[in-house]
Amino acid sequence: MPINSRNKGATFERQIANALMQDLNLRNPVKRILEQTRTKELPDLTLGNWCIECKAYGSGAEPRPDWWEQVLASSKGDDLKPALVYKFNNRPIKVRVLASSINEKIQNNLVTVDLLWPDFIQIILELFQKDIELHEQNFQA
Secondary structure, eight states: OOOOHHHHHHHHHHHHHHHHHHHTTOSSOOOOOGGGGTSTTOOSEEETTEEEEEEEESSOSSOOHHHHHHHHHHTOSTTOEEEEEEEETTSOOEEEEEHHHHOTTOOOTTOEEEEEHHHHHHHHHHHOHHHHHHHHHHOOO
16 A cells, blocks of 8 residues: 555654654644645744754655755744754654754854754753743744
8 A cells, every 4th residue: 555655744743743742841732834735945843943844754864955955945044943853764763953053163054963863852951941942932722
């Protein structure tokens, strides 16, 4: 039975939204941006100033360059930080971010870092409490 890639992508986005809520102990849900299916350059999810693009793919080990370009386009703007969350079958979830997002002393915006999911969560908890607070404040029921 063929896999519907749109459904697979939406399922992965929901999985990551739920994982963010659980792993960061958020009171308010992380919601999918449904307009992103119709409007270019919108991320799948946001958390504070993080623009998060989610990609689940069958085989492979490295994300495609156009995935990274997509999250860079969605994070254009003041203080916005791109994060590409990706997963291949039978491999762990990883997150690609700009090294300068983690350490502002790194000036070269071409340098990226790929993190395992638990490492990304720990970095958010330790360095980006402001983004968690922003998410909790901006939530609208």
